[in-house]
Amino acid sequence: MVKVLSRRSVQGLLEFKTELILISKIQHVNLVKVLGFCIHGDEKMIIYDYMPNKSLDFFFFCPAKRELLIWDTRFTIIEGIAQGLLYLHKYSRLRIIHRDLKASNILLDEKMNPKISNFGMAKIFKQNVIEANTNKCAGTYGYMAPEYAMQGIYSIKSDVYSFGVLVLEIVSGRKNNSFQNEEGPLNLVEYAWELWSNNAAIEVMDPMLKSSRSRIDQLKRCIHVGLLCLENHATDRPTIEDVISMLKNEMMPLPMPNCPAFVTRNSTVYELENGKSEKFSANGLSMSAIDGR
Known part of the structure; x- marks a missing residue:
């Protein structure tokens, strides 16, 4: 699989080197x-292992392909993404914050095993550093944690927030921003929270998973864990290590989630930790930086 960086991106070479x-x-x-790379004039390419099933967004958001995926396969993908994040956050030689975890950056091999890709936006943390601040936010709206999108604060909990969005997408088979042309919720996060608040969380489930009723408790647990990852305040979100424990141990009690931060159709207000409100417009835009590096 070959990744070609855009010629028009002024950040292309920096992202290329970082990755x-x-x-x-x-x-x-x-x-x-990574198997190799190539730089020729303005062309910059990275060669990965071949991924016959392309990326998660291509596979899950195509109805013809999505219906082939049973729940066990989806759960394996959720768990695999979590294991990859755990390695980045805790067990690798470098503590790495991905900062752009989204469906298109999850590649799938021939056995549907997930592979986290695209480290061009990633940041390295020292082991004793908890969080950092930047005025050069990078990532994709809809997957970005509120404290990062609004205040430039990022940490391992920023990736946990993005993981929570991914979990809801995998369970529902819908993109987070696929609600924009409908009445009601503006995004999947708001939709899932409304259903949870009305004791109807299972309605988040992809209709194509109705044959997986025998695994309904596990499916509900994934929705619950996904909402915990989407907590407004970073300190309230679990670590990815905790997430894996919650997913694997079905006897482990789960705390009740609080209302996540999201943009509604009638209001674009995020409630921040200092009690003030600021406006933020969300869409599906992916960017290398809000401000120039």
């Missing part, structure tokens, strides 16, 4: 493996 440096230092079954 090569990071991916060459880390190895895990749920991370992409």
Whole structure:
């Protein structure tokens, strides 16, 4: 599989170098493996292992393909993404914050094993550093944690928020921003919270999973864990290590989630930790930076 960086991106070379440096230092079954790279004039390419099933968004959001995926396969993908994040956050030689975890950056091999890709926006943390601040936010609206989108604060909990969005997308088979042309909720996060608040969380489930009723408790648990990952305040979100424990141990009690931060159709207000409100417009835009590096 070949990734070609855009000629028009002024950040292309920096992202290219960042990805090569990071991916060459880390190895895990749920991370992409780089085979080589090429720079020729304005052309910059990275060669990965071949991924016959392309990316998660291509597979899950195509109805003809999505209906082939039973729940067990989806759960394996959720768990695999979590294991890849755990390695990045805790067990690799470098503590890495991905900062752009989204469906199109999850590649799928021939056995549908997930591989986290695209480390061009990633940041390295020292082991004793908890969070950092930047005025050069990078990532994709809809997957970005509120404290990062609004205040430039990022940490391992930023990736946890993005993971929560991914979990809801995998369970529902819908993109987070697929509600924009409908009445009611503006995005999947708001939709899932409304159903949860009305004791109808199972309605988030992809209709194509109705044959998976025998695994309904596990499916409900994934929705619950996904909402916990979407907590408004970063300190209230679980670590990815906690997430894996909650997913694997079905006897482990789960705390009740609080209302996540999201943009509604009638209001674009995020409630921040200092009690003030600021406006933020969300869409499906993916960007290398809000401000120039």
